């Protein structure tokens with residue numbers, strides 16, 4: 001008999017990844033160059049001006065952890081953990097190498113056929129991000145990326161190819177990743193986007209996402225569409241009304257994207273933001289109607305930390321003031337499990353749509369001990385505390401949450417720093433920051449722990 005204080009049956013426990021952070025094989029089987037392929041050291045901070053791949057520079061994402069060739073072995077490990085769900089993204093350039101081809105690259109599709117079939121064979125539900133921080137480099141060079149409306153059609157063509165191929169196999173889709181955090185590079189191929197360019201590009205993304213949802217629902221009845229947002233909890237530094245108002249403004253700034261895509265219109269407060277930033281969105285006839293009709297079915301987000309702001313804080317998703325009540329990770333991110341319960345409640349109060357935690361985890365340096373094992377109790381502690389708070393949100397606050405996919409369930413290349421040593425996984429991959437290593441997979445202590453968590457549907461979180 002189901003107890004009141006349990007996660008619901010069918011809760012999707014799993015792990016999350018993105019194509020360029022782990023597939024490798026960056027130029028195999030006809031794959032074209034992605035905007036993320038040209039980031040030296042993988043970090044999105046350093047963008048080469050001429051967009052060239054240099055022979056003597058190391059690009060960690062080019063080899064990734066070689067999932068392209070090891071997917072069977074890796075999926076076997078996910079199955080052994082008992083995962084019910086696996087979040088992955090599709091590399092646009094495996095399917096359309098430059099984005100403008102008439103016909104898709106069959107070899108690229110075959111790779112994803114194999115991965116998706118392997119997941120399904122192992123009872124693991126795929127959750128697919130259509131574009132995770134990436135699109136064909138050619139679309140930056142030819143059109144300036146998402147600032148050009150033509151990308152809407154190219155994205156819709158790409159999405160249609162995926163829906164045709166994976167209808168009946170994939171139910172859960174995400175149109176984009178962390179839309180509230182991808183300013184600049186992942187939209188137009190440079191960090192120096194002025195506000196007008198940024199918001200205009202974002203408008204094109206809103207329309208592309210809505211049209212993909214329309215088409216997805218038509219082609220795949222019962223499919224569920226979301227978009228992913230980076231949603232730290234945001235707190236005022238003090239009870240000074242100016243700090244509180246600043247925290248509210250910061251929240252609006254980060255929920256703006258979700259507001260448009262979930263409610264189907266630009267929120268009232270955006271008028272003032274646009275006025276201040278001198279932004280005028282150019283819309284075509286019919287855009288407002290498209291936004292209104294094709295909104296998100298569920299809301300997904302990454303949760304790693306909370307952010308504290310005071311009246312003078314510059315609003316930045318990864319910045320904020322120190323919070324004296326919280327410890328931080330080795331990379332300086334405040335650790336705040338209760339913030340996850342807070343955000344789950346906040347989002348449901350605001351949107352009344354099902355939620356899904358599609359990223360959460362701890363980036364840490366893992367060392368082998370004298371027995372050649374990784375005893376990552378710190379990771380277990382971090383995850384257990386977050387899952388405990390998610391459980392309170394689900395069981396006590398009655399928030400409908402579809403699942404939890406832990407970020408980087410197998411070690412992969414860090415997005416923000418391009419490092420391998422910032423590890424998240426339950427599975428260690430033998431590879432260092434310079435690309436040395438055998439790629440051997442080793443289970444960490446957290447592997448067995450997560451297996452138990454899944455087997456007891458979140459009941460047993462003990463070490």
Ligand code: BG6
Pocket residue numbers: 018021177178230302359363407413414415416417422
């Ligand atoms: C999210 C991204 O921002 O956070 C992932 O969707 C990313 O791609 C993850 O890897 C963790 O960030 P990082 O910088 O530690 O890899």
